Amino acid sequence: MSVLEVRNISHTYIKNKQQIHALKSVSFSLEKGEIMGVVGESGCGKSTLLKQISGIETPDSGDILIHGSVPEGKNLKSRRKRYSTMQMIFQNPLESFDPRRKIITSMEENLRFLAGIISKKEQEKIIYSYMEKVDLKKDLLLRYPRELSGGQCQRAAIARAIMIQPEILLCDEITSALDVIVQDKIIRQLKELVRQQEISVIFVSHDIALVSSFCDRIMVMLNGECVEQGNTKDIMTAPQSEYTKVLLDSVLEL
């Protein structure tokens, strides 16, 4: 059974009294340990898609199934259950950490509420081991998010998301605000970690070159529709849709 199945979800926003169809009947399924890249330009609906899957918003129509069942309820308990199997990383890590709390406090909270690890000692052990995995020094844990660089903060966000052993990881443009050298490092670490733990990943990005370098499968979106999806190899060597061809052609290679 697929870890995640998305069936015909549609979503419409109302902006300036006009309807904007952000998602039009998008379907796909994600297997265990699979990394799927979602590519498209601004306004194509790729971030909306992640918001629907993560439950931040509810789709107008269609179903999202996790392990074959629709996650129920909106109360604290069911949300916690949902986020213990599903974690999200955003573009701006500074905004995803509580600015008034030290990094370690945010991580401890995640472990306590989402992974059910209460013992301080055990929490510490897990946090230290994951900090090592993303190549961050321990003393950064006692800092506030604003005292870290963008790259450090994003690596801390990855560690925080992965340490609770989620099954699904949703990444929304996680390296777009970073320099290429940092991006390269983060992608390597992320790939190693998700492969080790067999986490399924949806990796949203506008950069098709980046996505092609490490995703197993690619979905191309345009104006809220999925125009093409398939294995990375097929899309790279024989793209079917005209738009995919345009996207590939727009990459300015060295």
Place this chain on the structure above:
Amino acid sequence: MSEVLLDVKNLKAGYGKNIVVDEVSFSVKRNEIFGIVGESGCGKSTLLKALINPKEYGIQLYGGTAFFHDHELLSLSLSERKKLYGSKISMVFQNSASSFHPIRSYRKQFEETLKSHGFWEGDASIEKILDIFSKVHLPEGKRILDSCPYELSGGMNQRVGIAMAVLMNPELFLADEPTSALDVTVQKQVVNELMELHKKMKNSMILVTHNMGVAARMCDRIAVMFQGKIVECKNTELLLSSSEHPYTQRLLRAVPKLKREY
């Protein structure tokens, strides 16, 4: 071709005690596109802003010279600066919409700019603007002239910004991340349009960007900046094929590449 248009020597600049640009020297030849690449915080934008107007950006100068013909750009008086910038030297930034007044029509803003430089010729000027609009592939130029910046998309505003910058056919065109805020497909179009314009107008250009792909496509020569210094400066082909500095090599390796081979 080999005539030097801009000669910068030992430029040292920063903010307060922070030295951001450290003893940078380079020259830009006539009809050349000179690229300055590097990561955030390397000083590439500060370098360009120091050449444009250090005072306005709160940049302190600690030494160095920058000669453009006989003008020393770093010590220009306000009136000399006004005369030179806009007509001989022009610039375009990452977000052109923010360099315009958000709720005045482009027609008024173009008119005002041309008048302030003494280039306004009524209908003839409008014709010229429409001509440049078509060169940067802006259809329906008349409609755009009557629009305000907030009514147009990011790509269109950026093209209007470029059109404004090249309107008076400047000898030196300074561009700071001109395509970074755009979607990839639009970015490629704007890059191509800039190249077309360059071919037609034969002006020199300094392109500051973090995007190696854009720099490789456009520039004749590229300088790589790291922590305020230029660590390597070579012809583009040479830099891509045989870079010597370890930082340049790391930078080039980190650029994501399309995986075509299986």
